Amino acid sequence: MSNLTVSPSPHIHSKDSTRSLMTDVVIALVPAVICSVVFLGLRELLVLAVSVASCLLLEWAVTRFMMKKPSTIGDMSAVVTGILLALNVPYTLPLWIVAIGAAVAIGVAKMTFGGLGQNVFNPAIAGRVFLLVSYPSQMTHWEAPQGLFGADAITGPTPLGAIKEGLLQGSSVKDIMTEHGYNYGQMLFANIGGSAGEICAIALLAGFVYLLVRRVIKPWITLSIFATVALTSLIFWGINPDRFTDPCFNLLTGGLILGACFMATDYVTSPMSTKGGIIFGVGIGFLTVMIRYFGSYPEGVSFAILIMNSVVPLLNRWFKQKKFGRA
């Protein structure tokens, strides 16, 4: 008689694996990647390639030579980090700086803590923030792109940068908006100055919907970020529309959609429970608006996410889901 396998129950498993979930995230980013290449040209494709390749190479090298464990690049999480990092930097960034960003993201923010699942901070954001404070001029330099098929992106500073600068020179928000010819339809469908991940809101939202449909993530963190950003800016804008930008502007600019849909929802660095996730989202939304209005950087999403990443362990401890049959 043949040998029988004996093991404790359950005897079947869902088809989900870390690899399949991460692959879904990559698929969800495809529209934004296509959009960015179309609007920014082949140079953006190069940035993407260098970023992804550096992330994979570094993770492979660290697992192989430092941790002396089987390589973990097959789980696809390094690909996600690589794409997100590339979407977070100007397409004109020198490629060696892109590689440094990837090294910080994977080497410092992820593998130092023990690899996927152990890191406290979102690797792509950690890499981006490192570059922002280390190479500020290259990271805020925006050049008129030569898009594919004659698609031209807007030249000049990002809308948030323009607002910050204009306000410092004493103009009102309305004047600055008119001067640069910003309108919301344009922001929604593509084509505002900024890094790849900022330029097409619709493509990013399509990816987000895909993740929801595939049940990879739940909507609460993202929605609470959007709601908080809208509400907080509505209050300030209501008080002084000359000094503060309106809710629509805040929702559509500065990588808020990219951050809220793809970076704040990172499994590893967001809270476990729905309640915790909502608080986490409220924190990110509020801090983003505060940094934009009162900070010295025009953009606040990355910093807000990093700050909230650090309180996730507390949120996990404080906000647990209700247990069955217990008060």
Added chain:
Amino acid sequence: MKNTFSIGGIHPHDNKISRDCAITPLATPPTVYISVAQHIGAPAQPLVKPGDKVKVGQPVAEPGGFVSAFIHSSVSGTVKSVGPRADLAGKMSTTIEITVEGDEWMEGIDTTDTLVTDIPEDNKATLEKIRLGGVVGLGGATFPTHVKLSPPPGSKCEMLIINGCECEPYLTSDFRTLLEKGEQVVIGAAIIKQVLGGVPCTIAIEENKPEAIDHINEVIAKLRKISPKYDGISVMTMKMRYPQGGEKQLIDAVMHRQVASGGLPISVGAVVQNVATALAVYDAVQKNKPIIDNSVTVTGGCFPKQANLLVRVGTPLSYIIDSLGGMPSDAVKVISGGPMMGKAISNLDAATLKGTSSLLFLTAEETMRKPESNCIRCGKCADACPMGLEPFLLNKLSRINDVEALEDNAAQDCIECGCCLYSCPANIPLLDIIRMGKAEVMKAIKSRQIKK
């Protein structure tokens, strides 16, 4: 809003490939092996010795305590031996071996198909018949039914729930029973309802069994015309979701009440009985027929001959498998019960018990565990846990054996449904590890109670 429980749960493919197989009696094997430990509680005490002649339905072992049950011979013949024998899991238990000779039944057992629809009024006599019939819960726990139907003083039953969810994938024996023995199940439910003081009765059936839902509704309508005793029995259609058939989950789904941690269903006014148990109650009370056989689903994607068989208690598994053409060559695991909570069998010479509901064959591809990787903190285990626990945390605490923290985080509430392990994308053996932690917490709780 469809009826279902409020926390967690998963949606595995239901794989009810044997749903069209009518229940057919399996020929009596040449020898049966009847264990005296077929129920939760104290093992029964043998009443026979080698050489004794027995008939079908004759008691061969009597209850060994208050929570225990009678065990009857499922065949007629001669007792060959009484002694230890390996069960499904290879564990030794006292077993009565009977060589089959003919098929002679005890006097007083009604073997006809005539439906007996009169519900007896004398509850004490009914309970005694259930006890003498060796009826135990056939939904998996095999808790003696007469004990469950005698609520402790001070508690009040408000609703009887008949569990027809059969939420485990593959299993179809309850579904077939509802279709083929619907009248008997409803009469059994009415008997239990009467014993519990005429409380309302809900028969809960999941939506993937529409034929059963329609059929039971028709049966209830028909029986209502015969006697008012059948008023207050209704069918509730449940959303398809595992583990809906878990006792606490089902009470939550039907009554919207949550049994407190460590509490019994009766504390929220509920008594839950399985479909097969209701049928066994009908047989015991109306027909004087103790549990001597039960229906067993034999199934699996790799198994060529799907079947629902009526099997005499104590039939060797190998006899069942051989009667259907033998083991499929690509099966690596045989499971008694469903794929989520069933037990993997190591010993095919073992015999069926009253509570054996299925034999499931799985291939390596369907069942093999994949290598474990890092927890990615996705929280899918916590989303899936129907008890609202945090399996990722209990896993860590169990690995460092922090019993105090395990108890604070309610490891003792784990119902071992397997939802966490099923959903983990990193293939972490969450439930395997949590079981060990839970066992330590149970030990600690018990030793505290003893000190008091």
